[in-house]
Amino acid sequence: MNRVICIDGPSGAGKGTISQGIAAHLGWHLLDSGAIYRVLGVACQDRGIAWDDSREVVAVARDLAVNFTPGDDGVRVTLAGEDVTSRVRSELGGKGASAVAVIPEVRAALLSRQRELAIEPGLVADGRDMGTAVFPQAPLKIFLTASAEARAERRYAQLLARGESVSLPRLLDDIKERDARDSERAASPLTPAEDAIQIDSTALSIDEVLQKVLGLAVDRGLGMRGSD
Numbered sequence: 172m173n174r175v176i177c178i179d180g181p182s183g184a185g186k187g188t189i190s191q192g193i194a195a196h197l198g199w200h201l202l203d204s205g206a207i208y209r210v211l212g213v214a215c216q217d218r219g220i221a222w223d224d225s226r227e228v229v230a231v232a233r234d235l236a237v238n239f240t241p242g243d244d245g246v247r248v249t250l251a252g253e254d255v256t257s258r259v260r261s262e263l264g265g266k267g268a269s270a271v272a273v274i275p276e277v278r279a280a281l282l283s284r285q286r287e288l289a290i291e292p293g294l295v296a297d298g299r300d301m302g303t304a305v306f307p308q309a310p311l312k313i314f315l316t317a318s319a320e321a322r323a324e325r326r327y328a329q330l331l332a333r334g335e336s337v338s339l340p341r342l343l344d345d346i347k348e349r350d351a352r353d354s355e356r357a358a359s360p361l362t363p364a365e366d367a368i369q370i371d372s373t374a375l376s377i378d379e380v381l382q383k384v385l386g387l388a389v390d391r392g393l394g395m396r397g398s399d
């Protein structure tokens with residue numbers, strides 16, 4: 172099944188919102204690959220395994236009992252039956268994800284789990300290496316960016332709305348630190364695929380980005396709901 176739209180880019184560029192919007196519009200499945208790395212970080216924490224202990228982290232990755240279930244207030248994440256949604260979405264969840272994601276064997280162990288989600292009628296895949304490593308044959312690859320300042324401000328508003336107390340300068344530092352770690356790692360670094368189309372969302376609304384991506388999907392014959 173080759174009907175895959177990849178949405179890659181740095182933290183806070185709006186990939187999650189855009190991917191959900193495209194998937195809902197087309198009636199396609201959604202892969203939030205960051206959530207898989209986040210759950211892995213949480214699972215390691217629960218077992219007292221350090222995020223840089225490659226051998227142990229890979230073992231956890233190989234039999235990660237994770238489930239994603241759509242709910243009224245977004246997707247709920249369960250790990251071996253326990254609801255870990257808020258831990259997975261927290262800042263610490265993001266740090267753990269970024270730390271375990273540098274381990275090449277972890278990325279390899281999670282490949283088939285991600286690829287098996289490419290099923291009819293189509294898949295919108297949100298992540299860092301969807302277009303470069305996981306779905307290199309995808310017919311549409313978007314690399315979504317925004318300035319670090321714009322991304323920190325968006326994240327700040329999101330966390331405040333969820334009642335988490337955060338400092339904007341600290342968020343900006345964290346975003347820059349995570350960008351550097353994601354971009355500089357040897358295994359599947361954050362970099363656009365050669366055939367990716369770059370969209371800078373700094374000055375665009377969510378709807379403007381959605382319309383751009385949907386237009387590109389139509390151009391490639393992917394745009395009609397339920398089409399073949």
Ligand code: DC
Pocket residue numbers: 182183204205206208209265268269272273297298299300301349353
């Ligand atoms: O998209 P996110 O913020 O949920 O991702 C959390 C971390 O997981 C991010 O810092 C890098 C890592 N990640 C990755 O290495 N590869 C992916 N396909 C998705 C996320």
